Amino acid sequence: MVADIxxxxxxxxFLLDVPASDWKDAIRQAGKGLVAAGFTTDAYTDQMIETVEKLGPYIVIAPGLALAHSRPSDAVLKTGLSWVRLTKPVEFGNKANDPVSLVIGLAGHDENEHIAVMSAIAGALIDPKKTAALADAPTPEAIRAILKG
Known part of the structure; x- marks a missing residue:
């Protein structure tokens, strides 16, 4: 799956080195990337924020990294990801992994695609060397190359 990234x-x-005032703004940035790529409508951004409001900051899956997502819905046009690197980290309220400087938006068209893409991206981000390299990668091409490697 990562080969198809x-x-x-x-x-x-991609939104690289953008500001965010708080966690909601960081998720809105991830939503902008999903909308710009044609993966979702603006309604999905609201759904991602509502998910955190209801379930808490469980989306902060590793130190400095949030995987913003919601359930598959009519607001998801097709499966895809967005990649937001913040100029200044923000707090999501996850004591173990705050503050967050990388927000990956995930939109799954259906349960199977949602899980497949989530697994692929999580597998790539488990490697601390890759995570460190991603923090400094200057371009979308460089980030994709690290994820595939």
Whole structure:
């Protein structure tokens, strides 16, 4: 699945070195990337924020990393990812893994695609060397190359 990352993570889905005032703004940035790439409508961004409001900051899955997502819905046009690197980390309220500087938006068109893409991206991010390299990667091409490697 990671080999197919290009289709799930096009250049239009990247927002590199952008500011966010708080966790909601960080998720809105991830939503902008999903909308810009044609993966979701704006309604999905609201659904991602509502998910954190209801379930807490469980989306902060590793130190400095949030995987923003919600359940598959009509607001998901097709499966894809967005990639947001913040200029300044923000707090999500996850004591173990705050503050967050990388927010990956995940939109799954259905349960199977949602889980497949989530597994692929999580597998790539488990490696601390890759995570460190991703923090400094200058371009979408460089980030995709690290994820595939």
């Amino acid at each position: 290009d289709g799930f993570l096009p250049d239009s889905a």
